[in-house]
Amino acid sequence: MGSPEVSVIALVVSDERRAIVFEKIFADLLLDKTKATLKSKLSLERFRSVGEFIQAQRDRKNLSGTVIDTGLISDASDIEKRALMLLEELQIPTLKVSEKVVAGDAVDRKILTGKWAQLMDQVEAFAPRGLRVHSRKLCYIKIRYHRVGGLAGEGGEEVHMESKAITYDLSYGGCFIVSTYDWSGVDHISVFIGEHPEAVPCRIAWRLPWGASHRKMPGIGVEFINNDEALKSYLAGFVRDS
Numbered sequence: 001m002g003s004p005e006v007s008v009i010a011l012v013v014s015d016e017r018r019a020i021v022f023e024k025i026f027a028d029l030l031l032d033k034t035k036a037t038l039k040s041k042l043s044l045e046r047f048r049s050v051g052e053f054i055q056a057q058r059d060r061k062n063l064s065g066t067v068i069d070t071g072l073i074s075d076a077s078d079i080e081k082r083a084l085m086l087l088e089e090l091q092i093p094t095l096k097v098s099e100k101v102v103a104g105d106a107v108d109r110k111i112l113t114g115k116w117a118q119l120m121d122q123v124e125a126f127a128p129r130g131l132r133v134h135s136r137k138l139c140y141i142k143i144r145y146h147r148v149g150g151l152a153g154e155g156g157e158e159v160h161m162e163s164k165a166i167t168y169d170l171s172y173g174g175c176f177i178v179s180t181y182d183w184s185g186v187d188h189i190s191v192f193i194g195e196h197p198e199a200v201p202c203r204i205a206w207r208l209p210w211g212a213s214h215r216k217m218p219g220i221g222v223e224f225i226n227n228d229e230a231l232k233s234y235l236a237g238f239v240r241d242s
Contacts, residue, residue: 022102066092
């Protein structure tokens, strides 16, 4: 078995003095994490601006989470602030932390350790991915999807079960499906979107299990595979380019 692909926790800090402090603290926390579990292979990668971070992640698929210096947020331009809002929209695990907490006393360190543990719990629930290249529309559409069920057919074959759900985060490239089903071990599904007559093959890009977040609904993010012009034309009725 080959070694697992390394996924990235992005550390976005612009100030060089603060970067030294942040990199030391979070490198140690990450080392403790990788010692405690073999499930993930994570690395810490520092970026000096929001723009540098966004540009670097567009063509990569190994982003697991981000740590953002709140000092950078206060100094960010309007464009950079909108880019940071993209992280929440994409539901990428993100920790915003100040220099005071990072370099603080024992009480601050306990707070930081607790926030880091929450971030790592979220990271474990997500499949590493890159930043979205398609604009998305907040809309509710009924969908049907096929998944492999736990029952065997007469010949012992797996039975494909059909379920109904909704999506509220739709683009030409994929969508978020609200679901409480345990999707661990499932990589691909077929989806019927609204009244579109053809099934759309999808790859599961990330998962948010039931109970993993108290602020977000559980489900899966899927990418459409080989979406044709007929599907794009149908989706155009729901999606509007930004």
